[in-house]
Amino acid sequence: MTDDRVPQVSDPAGATAAPSEKKVNLEWIRNVSVLAGAALLFIVFSVLSSSFYQPANLLDILLQSSINTMIAVGMTLVVMTRGIDLSVGSVVGLSSMIAASLLPQNLLLGIAAGMLVGVVCGLVNGLLIAKLKLPDFIVTLGMLSIYRGFALIYTDGKPIYGIDPIFRAIFAGDLAGIPTPVLLALAIAFLAFLLVRYTALGEQIIAVGGNEEAGRLSGINIDRVKICVYAISGLLASLAGFVLIGRVGAAEPIGGTGFELQAIGAAVIGGASLFGGEGNPLGSLIGALILGALQNGLTLLNVPSFWQLVATGVVVILAVFADQATRKRQ
Amino acid sequence: MQIPNVDSPSTPLLQLRGITKAFAGVQALKGVDFDLRAGEVHALMGENGAGKSTLMKIMFGVQPPDAGTIEVHGHGKVDIDDPRHALALGIGLVSQEPSLVPQLDVAQNIFLGQTEALNIVKRDQFQAKAREILKPLAPQLSVTTRVSSLGMAELQVVEIARTLARGAKIIGFDEPTSSLTPAERDGLFTLIRQLKSSGKGIIYISHRIPEVYAICDRITVLRDGKVVANRATVEVHPDELINLIAGRRLAEELQQQAKSDLRLDGPEALKLEGISAAGKLSEINLTIRSGEIFGLAGLVGSGRTELVRCIFGADRKDAGTIYVNGKTLNIQRPTDAIAAGIALIPEDRRKQALVPVMxxxxxxxxxxxxxxxxxxxxxxxxxxxxxxxxxxxxxxxxxxxxxxxxxxxxxxxxxxxxxxxxxxGARIFLFDEPTRGIDVGAKFEIHELMRRLAKDGCALLVISSELPEILALCDRVGIMREGRLVQTIEDCSGLTEDLLMKYASGEIARL
Incomplete structure (x- = not known):
């Protein structure tokens, strides 16, 4: 077969350059506007409050965003498969309660049990969604209630005080002046980035979200991919729970309530598309930082925390709106 | 290339001048002129990537042009904001992929957007109207059928009816016959002729050259974003048309239907015994040898796609055995088929084969x-x-x-x-409409590739609704009707489209 028989996609001069760059541009515009929004946020808060841009406060934002980052990374992977995990907040609560109760016996046992609970919660979500073909939204909404119920039943609603100091040093301590939650969150975001970029599972996640049927007809085990992302989401939620109880110094059965919205918000601001197939764990890090900065700034300006809830909701909906507008154009 | 002047006896319904578009993705239009008169069927042809779709999108308000003017009769120069606006100007499109609401019935879909159509009190009235519109198209289609239970062909019929119901003066058809049976196609052609005689202007996009000659008065050919011809159909010989479209001397190559040497002596690659699936397939027996291309003809819905999907494990079968290279194979899901060296190239590339974001x-x-x-x-x-x-x-x-x-x-x-x-490493290829929606030049290349696969000893099962394609490629042809493989033809030389279709639809009992 010779070249000249091939139908030209467009004129030879334009064909090499034109095709993808416009699409890239659209994504680029989106990314730039997210960063511009972040910059604007930073400038506005810095002007309104002189303590906002102090290094100590910036480090505080990083620290405050670390829990959300960890959950948002898992959420991003789920969203990339065109799914959603609304149960993460309850998984935070349940796994941290289990861990806290076993820590006095043995540090490693507590950590292992907590992580196991997170993974099992995720597996249950994934199995119900993949094998029984139940809608992800309903399954994880139901599980939000069930896992929270278990957390409350476990101690009859009572908190567990006195978290092991070594545990606290690991999950809420400092390493060379940097808080360990920040390091942990960064490491998780980076590992997830590597997963998406350099592993078969990562690509299969994109394929499942991008076109499940094409993936199935190409021999990808769709169920396995879905179960994997929910399990990862559960695991990361349990780690976030460790950071939470480490910082607070106690475990509460209602810990983690409402975290799902924050995580979805961070994922979408970070470029994950609710239409599936697109997203970046490093983006969700940025998304979490933007939400964290917003809350931190509003606190410094003495905006009541009730209004912060409103602001967060507005930002999340705006991000989804921007996502939808961008995809439609494409 | 000079554009021959065609006299214009009447005012154009639609006139596009100097349309330019640098558009996200591949195509670009470079100063395209196009006009449509009342009472004519105007074919828009060109390879994929020539700018056809972009031009259509501009005409129907999906995309604005970068430069150039659009003039609609009775409205003067207009900027078309979106498809709704286009419709208000009397421009409607019957798109390639039906965009209907599966939960609603046929009549409700035809009058979609008119809230009254959902009103129970007026239901009879709308159903009667819908029936009237459907009569010349598909008289057997009940207007109270839920759209979700319709096949591809019927969906398109509803889509066509819907545009008609909106009273468009200019109607664009984008590959309207790709999923229609010959009877439905004839119905469509009759309808297009009716529309034409009532003074409507039709824009007809198709890759099928015989159809263009059957129905169109004028042809505009686009290549690389420019108009290379605007001629009356009677003035253009089909060979010349192919050259205009592809820009190369392809006609001869297309006509040579390079039949390979007899390939029926290879080892059995794929053997089906009594394959059945409730309501879809019954008792299919078939053997394909390595090196052979086996064609599957039949109407849409005759079970061809269902059969290859069953072989591939994409759908369940209820009974039957599949042998690959002489060994029984228990295929439960696509993974099993792939492991056995079977490949499925499905009919709908975008929905079933590609991940567009990748x-x-x-x-x-x-x-x-x-x-x-x-x-x-x-x-x-x-x-x-x-x-x-x-x-x-x-x-x-x-x-x-x-x-x-x-x-x-x-x-x-x-x-x-x-x-x-x-x-x-697949050795058995199941091709479902391998060149649907693919332009002439690329079609030829795909055919070459398929022949090469057979020559290398692969076994090919090819579904095609285009008889020329089957004749050009296949060593043997099986005809399916209502889920059964009703006949296998060893020598295809005497086969004509007419004969094949009559047989496939059950009009005649034997060939």
């Missing part, structure tokens, strides 16, 4: 994770090299592994899918 390289690798990630980690360098090798060998354009697959033309996308399965 680039060419990743789409190529989709069935090959076993090879490129045996440990779970991707061997990106190796995959990139292999992709580039296939791009060279199969002349895939653009020549870049990193470009998103949705930016490729249909023919190039199909090549990537074939490359995917070649790399996976």
């Amino acid at each position: 680039d060419v390289e990743r789409n190529f690798g989709l069935a090959n994770y076993g090879r490129y990630a045996p440990s779970g980690f991707l061997r990106l360098k190796q995959r990139r090299q292999d992709t580039e090798r296939y791009i060279e060998e199969m002349a895939i354009r653009p020549r870049r592994a990193g470009v998103r697959i949705r930016n490729l033309s249909g023919g190039n996308q199909q090549k990537v899918i074939i490359a995917r399965w070649l790399q996976s």
Whole structure:
């Protein structure tokens, strides 16, 4: 077969350059506007409050965003498969309660049990969604209630005080002046980035979200991919729970309530598309930082925390709106 | 190339002048003029990527042009904001992929957007109207049927009816017959003629040259974003038309239906025994030898697609045995079929074969994770090299592994899918409408590729609704009707489209 028989996609001069760059541009515009929004946020808060841009406060934002980052990374992977995990907040609560109760016996046992609970919660979500073909939204909404119920039943609603100091040093301590939650969150975001970029599972996640049927007809085990992302989401939620109880110094059965919205918000601001197939764990890090900065700034300006809830909701909906507008154009 | 002047006896319904568009993705229009008169059927032809779709999108308000003017009779120069606006100007489009609401019935879909149609009190009235519109198109179609239970062909009929119901003066048809049976197609042609005589203007996009000669008065050919011809149909010989479209001397090549040497002596590659699936397939027996191309003809809904999907494990079968290379194979899901060296190239590329957000390289690798990630980690360098090798060998354009697959033309996308399965080591290829929506030049290349596969000893099962394609490719042809393989033809030389269709529809009992 010779070249000249091939139908030209467009004129030879334009064909090499034109095709993808416009699409890239659209994504680029989106990314730039997210960063511009972040910059604007930073400038506005810095002007309104002189303590906002102090290094100590910036480090505080990083620290405050670390829990959300960890959950948002898992959420991003789920969203990339065109799914959603609304149960993460309850998984935070349940796994941290289990861990806290076993820590006095043995540090490693507590950590292992907590992580196991997170993974099992995720597996249950994934199995119900993949094998029984139940809608992800309903399954994880139901599980939000069930896992929270278990957390409350476990101690009859009572908190567990006195978290092991070594545990606290690991999950809420400092390493060379940097808080360990920040390091942990960064490491998780980076590992997830590597997963998406350099592993078969990562690509299969994109394929499942991008076109499940094409993936199935190409021999990808769709169920396995879905179960994997929910399990990862559960695991990361349990780690976030460790950071939470480490910082607070106690475990509460209602810990983690409402975290799902924050995580979805961070994922979408970070470029994950609710239409599936697109997203970046490093983006969700940025998304979490933007939400964290917003809350931190509003606190410094003495905006009541009730209004912060409103602001967060507005930002999340705006991000989804921007996502939808961008995809439609494409 | 000079554009021959065609006299214009009446004022055009629609006139586009100097339309230019640099548009996200591949096509660009470079100063295109186009006009449509009342009472004419005007064919818009060109290869994928020539700018046809972009021009259509501009006419129907999906995309604004960068430059140029659009003049609509009775409205003067207009900027068309969106499809609704286009409709208000009397411009309607029957799109290639029906966009209907599956939960509503036929009548409700035809009057979609008119809230009254959902009103129970007025239901009878709307149903009667719908019946009237459908009469010349598909008299047997009940207006109270839920759209979700309709087949592809019927969906398109409803889509056509819907545009008619909105009283459009200018109606665009984008490949309207690709899923229609001959009877439905004739019904459509009758309808188009009626529309024409009532003074409407029809824009007809099709790759099928015989159809254009059957129905169109004038042909505009686009190539590389420019108009290369605007001629009366009677003035253009089909060979010349092919040359205008492809820009090369393809006619001779297309006509040579290079029949291979008899390939019926290879070992049995695929054998089906008593394959049945409730309501879809009954008792299919079939043997395909290595080196053979076996064609499956029949109407849409006769069970051809269902059969290949069953073989591939995409759908369940209720009974029957599949032998691959003489061994019984228990195929439960696609993975089992792939492991046995079976590949499915499905009919709807975009929905069933491609991940549009991924680039060419990743789409190529989709069935090959076993090879490129045996440990779970991707061997990106190796995959990139292999992709580039296939791009060279199969002349895939653009020549870049990193470009998103949705930016490729249909023919190039199909090549990537074939490359995917070649790399996976498949030896049995199930092709479902391998060249649907693919332009003439690329079609020829895909056919060449398929012949080469057979020559290399692969077994090919090819579904096609185009008899010329079957005749050009296949050693034997099976005809399916109502889920049964009703006859296998060893010598296809006497086969004509008419005869085949009569047989496939049950009009005649034997060939």
